[in-house]
Amino acid sequence: MNNGKIDNIHGGNIEAAWRSYGKIKFLDLSVSINPWGPSLKLWLDLLINLKRVREYPEPYSECGRRLIANYFTLTEANIALGNGAAELIGILPQTLPVNRAVVLEPTFTEYRRAFEEIGKPVRRIPLTDDFEIPLPTVASELQKGDLLFICQPNNPTGKLFKREILQELLELVKAKQSWLVIDESFLWFCCPIKEQSFSTLVNDNPNLILINSLTKIGGIPGLRLGFVIGAREIIKKINQVLNQWNLNVLAQRSLASTINHGFLERTCRRLNNENRWLQTKLAKFGSFKVYPWDANFYLIQLMSNFSATDIISKLAARGILVRDCGNFMGLQEGFIRIAVGKRRQNRCLIKNLRKIFQHEKSK
Helix, strand or coil: CCCCCCCCCCCCCHHHHHHHHCCCCCEECCCCCCCCCCCHHHHHHHHHHHHHHHCCCCHHHHHHHHHHHHHCCCCHHHEEEECCHHHHHHHHHHHCCCCEEEEEECCCHHHHHHHHCCCCCEEEEECCCCCCCCHHHHHHHCCCCEEEEEECCCCCCCCCCCHHHHHHHHHHHHHHCCEEEEECCCHHHCCCHHHHCCHHHHHHCCCEEEEEECHHHHCCCCCCCEEEEECHHHHHHHHHHCCCCCCCHHHHHCHHHHCCHHHHHHHHHHHHHHHHHHHHHHCCCCCEEECCCCCCEEEEEECCCCCHHHHHHHHHHCCEECEECCCCCCCCCCEEEEECCCHHHHHHHHHHHHHHHHHHHCC
């Protein structure tokens, strides 16, 4: 046991939770993945292909690239696969002729870290008070050779930016001779993705790069499955940097069952039902503010005497993990992020939140 604070900077760290609270079974709502987990077909595919771990993976995941390309009506020359989206984010400053990163905070910390780890500068621009993109500020700050990161919808705010705003940013980076990277990893939860993705624009816009991940929608964080979409010349450069065997055999074999239309549609239908139910229940609490969301998680600002550490510790002691947003730059103290679970999990969350706040009122 330690002081009760889980010392990780990312959700889903069960080992850290065990060190803090003992070996109990946790309901993990700290990581925003598909609560229903992988499809049944994926489990079958993994069992059938388990013996293939004795083989080398297919170099550059040609079959997987073809699957992704067909799904988005592109060619495999527009696709590169990675060991999770983080690997692909990490190689961008080493692959492209970029000078610095521009990040709109709060947002996913890997954008900033990818540049800082190799000594390249990062320009941080705060989102507006309601977590929108400050277009005039971006326009005045953006310089030639910059790489502007946008998380769509944003993590941790859950905000889905308007498409016309992103189109304005695309025109801006073209005029400034810079780059726009849109991370669409959570867009799968805002169905249908093909209608909202910017994938149809990459061939006519070499300044545009799309990062994506099947880890979250597929419920497979242990397999690590990301991809990048871009113009052919960009993808060619990225594939030259990537290790040809960066995606393991089982991850490659999980692609087809993960982007299966039936699985994706079923997930979105279930998620919409749970989102509506959970949002209604959370709105009844007067002890915190729930921000409007478009993804599979909620950003919550505590308005009571509890700190984020208090709530995280009290929930963890009851076997529920939520995400501490303390390492997201651009958020002040008192923010947590809670993933949407299955109905019984969401009921468990609401029940324990009620007990915690009722106990506080009774003091």
